[in-house]
Amino acid sequence: MKELKELSKYLKKKITGKTLYAIPSHWLISNYSGKLSMKDGRYFVDPYEYFAAVIDSILENDKGLDYSKSLAQINGESDASWLRKAKMYGALPRATVAYNHKGFGAFEPEDIFGYKESGTFLKMIGLLPYLKELGINVLYMLPISKMSDVFKKGEVGSPYAVKNPVELDESYADPLLEGIKLEEQFKALVQAAHMLGIRVVLDFIPRTAARDSDLIKTHPDWFYWIKIEEVANYKPPHIPELPFKIPDPEDLEIIYSSEEVKQHLKKFTLSPDKLDPEKWEKVKKMEGDILSNIAKEFGIITPPGFSDWVNDPQPTWDDVTFFRLYLDHPEASQKYVSKDQPPYVLFDVIKSSKFPGKKPNKRLWEYIANIVPTYQKKFGIDGARIDMGHALPSELQDMIISAAKAIDPAFGFIAEELEMKNDKKAKSEGYECILGNSWYASARPSEFYKFIEEIVPNLEVPYIASCETPDTPRVVARENGNKLKYLAPALLYLSPNSIPYINSGQEIEEIQPMNLGLDNTIYGKTVLPPDDQFYGKLAFFDYYAMHWDKASKDMYNYLRWLLGLREEIEKVMDGVFRYVYLSYQDGTTANYSYWKGDIGAIVLGNLNLVHEKYVEVFLKETVGRDIKAKDVRLITRFGKRKLGFELGNTIPVNLQPGEFAVILVNWKD
Numbered sequence: 001m002k003e004l005k006e007l008s009k010y011l012k013k014k015i016t017g018k019t020l021y022a023i024p025s026h027w028l029i030s031n032y033s034g035k036l037s038m039k040d041g042r043y044f045v046d047p048y049e050y051f052a053a054v055i056d057s058i059l060e061n062d063k064g065l066d067y068s069k070s071l072a073q074i075n076g077e078s079d080a081s082w083l084r085k086a087k088m089y090g091a092l093p094r095a096t097v098a099y100n101h102k103g104f105g106a107f108e109p110e111d112i113f114g115y116k117e118s119g120t121f122l123k124m125i126g127l128l129p130y131l132k133e134l135g136i137n138v139l140y141m142l143p144i145s146k147m148s149d150v151f152k153k154g155e156v157g158s159p160y161a162v163k164n165p166v167e168l169d170e171s172y173a174d175p176l177l178e179g180i181k182l183e184e185q186f187k188a189l190v191q192a193a194h195m196l197g198i199r200v201v202l203d204f205i206p207r208t209a210a211r212d213s214d215l216i217k218t219h220p221d222w223f224y225w226i227k228i229e230e231v232a233n234y235k236p237p238h239i240p241e242l243p244f245k246i247p248d249p250e251d252l253e254i255i256y257s258s259e260e261v262k263q264h265l266k267k268f269t270l271s272p273d274k275l276d277p278e279k280w281e282k283v284k285k286m287e288g289d290i291l292s293n294i295a296k297e298f299g300i301i302t303p304p305g306f307s308d309w310v311n312d313p314q315p316t317w318d319d320v321t322f323f324r325l326y327l328d329h330p331e332a333s334q335k336y337v338s339k340d341q342p343p344y345v346l347f348d349v350i351k352s353s354k355f356p357g358k359k360p361n362k363r364l365w366e367y368i369a370n371i372v373p374t375y376q377k378k379f380g381i382d383g384a385r386i387d388m389g390h391a392l393p394s395e396l397q398d399m400i401i402s403a404a405k406a407i408d409p410a411f412g413f414i415a416e417e418l419e420m421k422n423d424k425k426a427k428s429e430g431y432e433c434i435l436g437n438s439w440y441a442s443a444r445p446s447e448f449y450k451f452i453e454e455i456v457p458n459l460e461v462p463y464i465a466s467c468e469t470p471d472t473p474r475v476v477a478r479e480n481g482n483k484l485k486y487l488a489p490a491l492l493y494l495s496p497n498s499i500p501y502i503n504s505g506q507e508i509e510e511i512q513p514m515n516l517g518l519d520n521t522i523y524g525k526t527v528l529p530p531d532d533q534f535y536g537k538l539a540f541f542d543y544y545a546m547h548w549d550k551a552s553k554d555m556y557n558y559l560r561w562l563l564g565l566r567e568e569i570e571k572v573m574d575g576v577f578r579y580v581y582l583s584y585q586d587g588t589t590a591n592y593s594y595w596k597g598d599i600g601a602i603v604l605g606n607l608n609l610v611h612e613k614y615v616e617v618f619l620k621e622t623v624g625r626d627i628k629a630k631d632v633r634l635i636t637r638f639g640k641r642k643l644g645f646e647l648g649n650t651i652p653v654n655l656q657p658g659e660f661a662v663i664l665v666n667w668k669d
Helices: 003-011 047-059 070-076 081-085 123-132 182-195 250-258 259-263 277-283 290-298 331-336 362-370 372-381 394-407 420-430 444-460 483-493 522-526 554-573 620-623
Strands: 022-023 034-039 042-045 088-089 138-141 145-147 162-168 199-204 208-210 225-227 318-320 383-386 411-414 463-465 497-504 575-576 589-596 599-606 613-618 632-636 641-643 650-655 660-665
Touching: 003 047, 022 047, 022 632, 034 411, 042 650, 070 444, 088 123, 123 138, 123 182, 123 554, 162 182, 162 372, 182 199, 182 372, 199 372, 199 411, 225 362, 250 259, 250 331, 259 554, 277 290, 362 372, 362 394, 383 394, 420 444, 444 483, 463 483, 483 554, 483 599, 483 660, 497 554, 497 660, 554 589, 554 599, 599 613, 599 650, 613 620, 650 660
Parallel strands: 088 138, 088 497, 138 199, 162 208, 199 383, 383 411, 463 497
Antiparallel strands: 022 042, 034 042, 145 162, 208 318, 575 589, 589 599, 599 660, 613 650, 632 641, 632 660
C-alpha cells in the first residue's frame, strides 16, 4: 500500500495550478474539486493535481489491509471460484488509456510538453474509478512485459513479442512520475485495483519469445537457429496431401516425406555456442544487440514462428520465435530425421503437447514455471491467461499451474481454448475457465441459438462471455452491429457458466479492431474513415488511441446496467436451470431460466434481426410443476414494468427484432 500513498505524496508536491493536460470527459472522476477548464469540448486539468485526487479517492476505500497481496489471500479464499462471479474488462494499456493530452494537433506517443500520450500504469490507475462504476471486478491486461521492437509489424512492437518475461516494459513508465521506479508504479496500480475490489489478471507467453530475446545471451541453446540466407524464403512447408489440420501421428510419414519439408530441415543449424564455443564467448561480450552480433559473426538467426496447423494460410509470425522445449526431436518423429539433424521447428515440434520429446530442456522449464510466481511475489496479481497453453507439454503446463497455486491456491488460470468442447480437458489440466468462441457464435444468429441452448448450459468450467475480443472484429462493426451490440452481451452475460467480458473500447463503440487474428480479413483494419489519424492502424502493432472525444456514454451506461442486472440475477443463477417452454419455437428465440423455489428469472432473446416476435411463456411447463406467479416484472433495455393483469400460467412477450427480455417471477426487492 505504501507505493500508492507515495504516488499521492509525490504528485501533490508537483502541483503547478496550470490546467494544460487534456483528459476525456469519460475519465473525469465524480466530485473532482481541483482546477478544471474546458476548451473545444475537452477537459483540461493539472495532471499532478488530478491524478493525486484520483489516488486519494481510491485511498478512501483503504481498510488497512495488505493490498500488495492477491485479493484471494486478503479474503482468505482457498480456490478460484471467484472467477464465476467475475465481470471482466480486457485492456491493452498502451492503447486503452492513450489520449492526446496536449489537446490540439495529432496524437503523439510523447508530445512537445513531455506528456506520455500512449498508455501508462499511472493512467490505468486513473481509469480504475471508471471501471469500478461500470461494474468491473477483474482487470485483465494483455502482456505488459518488456517487448521487442525488432521485426515489428507496425510503428511499435507487439505486446506478444516478449523480450524479457520477468521485466516490465519501460514504455509504461509515466514522465509525470519521473524518479519513481516502473515496478513501484505497477505495484501502485495493483494495490489501487485491490483497494477497489478489482482483481488483476495478466497474459503470459510461455511458448514463444521475441526473436531478439534477452535470454539469448545467457541461453542460446534455448532457441532454434537458421542460416541467415534462408530468412527471406522461410515459411511453413505446404503439404498438399493433407487438409488444413493439426497433424496426427499417422500424418508424420506424409509430412516428413515431403520435398518441401526436407528442404525446410536443411535451413536449420546448431546454436552459436555449439558451432564455435570460443567465438561465442567473444560475441556475447560484444557491445550492441546480441542478435545482430550473432548474425554478423555466425551468419545465423532465430527463425520466425508459425502455426501448428498444417496448411494454415496465415503468414509467419515474424516478430516471435519458439522456445526449444526439448533437447531432442519429437519422439514420434525421430525415425524420419537423420541423427545429425540440428534442432528444427515444424508442426509437430510446435505442438509439443501432442508430440513431446524424451529429453525436456529442464533449466528452461524451470525458468518458464517461475515467471508467474515472480509476478505473484512482486506484485500480488490474482490470475493469468496462458497463451498457447494448448501447445505446451502437459508436464510443463502442470509445473506452471502448480508453482502459482503453491503460492496462492485461489490463483485463477484462464485457458486459451477457443473450442467450447475443450472445457473438460481444460478443467482436467487445472484451468478454472476457457476463452471460448462466443464472439464467433454471437455474430451468427443461427449458430448463436445452438451456442446458448446446447453448449453453455453443459460446460464444466465457465467461459469468457465476449461478443468481441482484442483479436476479433468489433461487435458494432459486424453486420447488424447496431442490434448485436445490445443483444449479444445481454444473452451472453446472463447465460449459464458465463464470465461477462467487456473488451477495451466496446463501451464507447470503438469500431477499429486491435488485431486481425480471428474471424477477420486484411480489410478489417480499414473500417475507420480514410481521413482518420488511425486509419489502417492496429493497436497490437501501432500507436493507437481510442476515439474518446467522439463517444457518447450510451453504451457505457447500457453495459453498466447489464452488469448490474447480472449481479441481481446471480441470486438465482446457482439454483435450478430450466429451458423455457414457449407457445412455439422456430429456433430463433434464445431462452433459459433459473429458479429457487417459486422465484425465477427467465431470459428470452429474439435472434431474428429483421422481424418482431410474439411468444407466450408457459410457467408450469417451464418450471416443471405448478407455480403461482403473484408478481411478474418484465425488463428490457427500455425499462422495467410490472405485469398487472391476471396471468395464470401464461406470460405474453413481444420482442422486437434483435431484442431481449428478462422476466422476474415472484422477485423480492
